[in-house]
Amino acid sequence: DGGITQSPKYLFRKEGQNVTLSCEQNLNHDAMYWYRQDPGQGLRLIYYSQIVNDFQKGDIAEGYSVSREKKESFPLTVTSAQKNPTAFYLCASRDRGTTEAFFGQGTRLTVV
Amino acid sequence: GEDVEQSLFLSVREGDSSVINCTYTDSSSTYLYWYKQEPGAGLQLLTYIFSNMDMKQDQRLTVLLNKKDKHLSLRIADTQTGDSAIYFCAEMGGRDDKIIFGKGTRLHILP
Numbered sequence: 001d002g003g004i005t006q007s008p009k010y011l012f013r014k015e016g017q018n019v020t021l022s023c024e025q026n027l028n029h030d031a032m033y034w035y036r037q038d039p040g041q042g043l044r045l046i047y048y049s050q051i052v053n054d055f056q057k058g059d060i061a062e063g064y065s066v067s068r069e070k071k072e073s074f075p076l077t078v079t080s081a082q083k084n085p086t087a088f089y090l091c092a093s094r095d096r097g098t099t100e101a102f103f104g105q106g107t108r109l110t111v112v
Numbered sequence: 113g114e115d116v117e118q119s120l121f122l123s124v125r126e127g128d129s130s131v132i133n134c135t136y137t138d139s140s141s142t143y144l145y146w147y148k149q150e151p152g153a154g155l156q157l158l159t160y161i162f163s164n165m166d167m168k169q170d171q172r173l174t175v176l177l178n179k180k181d182k183h184l185s186l187r188i189a190d191t192q193t194g195d196s197a198i199y200f201c202a203e204m205g206g207r208d209d210k211i212i213f214g215k216g217t218r219l220h221i222l223p
Contacts, residue, residue: 031209040120042200042215043155050209058210090154094209099143101211103154 006104021076023091030096032074037088114138116214123220130188134201141203146186149198
């Protein structure tokens with residue numbers, strides 16, 4: 001089945017460690033997005049990519065990094081520079097010729 | 113920069129209509145969306161409207177767009193307990209592929 005997959009669903013890390021969240025899609029979509037969700041804050045855009053080997057910062061990119069080496073993959077690294085990394089992270093993808101952005105089921109990251 | 117605003121909570125009695133409102137700032141928005149999120153899950157697209165339309169109806173859902181006031185609303189007719197969720201308004205600008213979301217409205221259904 002076609003879709004967008006985030007793994008793992010839950011992730012625990014110690015403070016000061018970098019951690020990479022996986023996002024894979026087999027929908028052949030060009031555009032991919034990473035959002036962070038905190039209670040009462042809605043979804044805030046971290047990074048987005050419109051095409052392979054290219055990506056742009058969103059509103060809260062500090063402390064995060066991404067890569068887009070393959071069309072189907074858009075991993076997000078939460079670095080030790082991110083001051084408050086505990087959150088729910090959502091990945092999305094979209095065919096640039098259509099309107100709907102499809103979302104993964106999210107990864108809940110807890111840093112202790 | 114772009115901004116999307118919506119109220120955080122709405123309580124409605126089962127069987128009544130729910131109206132969730134949203135305002136946005138980007139006058140170059142091309143698409144406006146309503147997404148639904150159930151607890152612990154990702155987002156599901158409910159409906160969308162092109163910026164050159166003023167109304168769209170899809171079964172129990174009606175979207176109204178006032179482009180002059182940059183105001184978007186979602187009406188859910190005959191609200192059911194299964195409609196209890198967080199509803200996000202979002203817009204995609206005309207200049208790039210950024211999709212900006214509001215903070216979400218938590219819809220609570222009263223018996």
